[in-house]
């Protein structure tokens with residue numbers, strides 16, 4: 405029996421996997437746990453009726469568990485861990501918030517039109533904190549084994565790389581060697597390769613937010 409999962413379709417290409425980092429996080433968890441699944445692609449600019457009926461909030465990802473559609477990647481990942489405990493992806497509680505501010509700081513910097521507003525520095529501060537954490541505990545956030553926090557961060561770091569390179573010609577400073585190695589380790593995983601959106605769709609997804 406495979407699980408049904410609904411994730412974002414690409415902007416302008418409704419038959420292709422889209423750029424939602426929360427959707428990719430769920431797909432990564434399914435792949436790492438080798439849970440069979442059936443993927444539905446949701447065009448967010450023309451949401452199908454069945455999707456709005458089962459999920460009136462209209463957000464992806466959603467997964468059908470025991471006949472009921474469940475939303476929110478935090479909740480979904482928690483249920484997947486309970487239902488499919490092997491391999492365990494549990495992150496020790498002291499590490500679950502590592503890197504948790506990076507995505508919001510990245511979005512603020514990406515959208516910023518004022519190079520003196522401190523948004524670049526704010527992002528750098530978060531990336532340096534991740535660098536120090538990985539230096540002490542790496543190569544993954546919880547050590548030698550990949551865990552849930554890495555699967556949440558991986559798509560966000562991928563968006564950061566692709567969008568900041570495209571819109572700002574900016575990349576993670578070379579001296580943050582542990583962060584750079586961490587990204588590499590995550591991005592080469594088979595699960596990541598299989599679930600990532602193409603770069604052009606990540607750019608298309610951010611375009612209206614960067615240049616409204």
Ligand SMILES: N[C@@H](CCC(=O)N[C@@H](CS)C(=O)NCC(=O)O)C(=O)O
Pocket residue numbers: 412423424425426427448462463464465475476477478
């Ligand atoms: N907290 C939610 C966030 C999900 C979310 O924001 N999804 C976006 C796409 S990445 C969405 O569905 N937005 C609705 C829309 O654009 O209409 C989660 O972790 O699943």
